[in-house]
Amino acid sequence: MKQTINVNVSLDYDDSEIKRAAKKDYNLKLESYEIIERSLDARRSILKFNLKLLVDFDFEIKGSGKYREKYKPKELPKNKLKVGIVGFGPAGIYAAHVLNLAGFNVDVYERGSDVDKRKEDVFKFIESRVLNPESNISFGEGGAGTFSDGKLTSRSKDDRKEYVKDTLYSFGAPEDIKIMHKPHIGTDIMTEVIKNFRNDLIKRGVNIYFNSKAKRLIFEGEKVVGIETETGKYYYDIVVLAIGNAARDTFVNLIDEGVHLEGKSFSVGFRIEHSQLFVDKAQFRNYVGHKRLLHGEYSLTAKSGDNGVYSFCMCPGGIVVPSASEEFHLSVNGMSFHDRGLPNANSAIVRTVNGIDDPIKAIEYQREIERKAFILGGEDYTAPAIHVRDFLNNSEAKTLINVRPSIKTGVRYTKIDEIFEKGFADDLREGLIQMDKKMSGFIDDAIITAPETKTSSPVRIKRDEYFNTNISNLFACGEGAGYAGGIVSAALDGLKCAEKIMEVTIDGI
Known part of the structure; x- marks a missing residue:
């Protein structure tokens, strides 16, 4: 009977220590096991690893976890149904993958x-400051996550997330993503993984058209029957919207065409940079440099009144990148390579934005911040920046610090309050002060680059339990649809969307 157990071991653990821990905690004599997840426990002075082990005994171990057989998508004979997918980020890739296997x-x-x-x-763009609004950090093959950090962190309990990781591994992702609690691939490797995935799909008969923006949907009565791009009209039995969260023009077009969208909560703020060594020391203390410890990360939360302030998409050993996707708009994101070997750590610090029910107003909220930031930076995509202490003091002065901004398009030192709505910057200040109490020194040697606006979609495409929108034959999934946040959750949503399409078509429901 396969089942899972958890054991705590030292950073220098070996096979014998794992077996001793299993004997002590479960009274088991382990002959064999597989480490299926490893996470760091840094809550106490002595750092430990928590290992989740897959074991096989002919009796149920008290306190063990159930092991579920790995998910495998259906592989079915070819059918005549044609599916057109809009978007080739994680949701679109996995929807295409599963639907192709199903025929x-x-x-x-x-x-x-x-x-x-x-x-x-x-x-x-970095060299010339001439933005291609269709091909940039936000838009293109693999989606925004490919040009961020390749993070595979997910809070989902869905067993299918292991399939997502296994698939990425099969196309060239590092083996450690299979056991790390917070796995990441890195932009340098992720681009190659996505390319390999694409080539496999093409070899299996999937047609992928780049630089092919869906201009509008084609209707026949009350149902969608195709997609119109700049090169022509293409007809399908099913159309899947797997767009990214920055596809604001597409959101507006969908509303105009009668697709039901609603505003949803999202978050905006800025990127903060520290020395990676500062983060390592804060998290690892005397263990900095240990061969089994990679790079320190943090996840911090705070409250300012009724508003949540939190860190998001932390990139150890990375850089801040310009993520503009519309001309005369400015936004930033974080990126890391696989080795996370650069001197700065960066993370978004954002505040929640609630209560904008109108999807057009939610979209314009983000755009307005980006327009103001573009002007404040000098109208050439130079990013507004300020040292954290100066931001807290609402001061023009530039406090002397050691950390240097990493964004390649440069920064202009200035106050940043004016790019946000009234009182918003004060909430971010309060959040930083609370975070400094949890991670001492957080507000000292640090710099802010603004703004971070694309943490998640500002809208949600309404859909039913089968992922069908209010328009017949039109399905929606992924980040842009408002149901995911990050590579794994978006991939899962695309995968599940494909399964639902199978249910309502070839399974006859």
């Missing part, structure tokens, strides 16, 4: 470029 004829339309051309466009 559907799948075409994918991606507004941005393939990853190689995307790299060129990002470097060109």
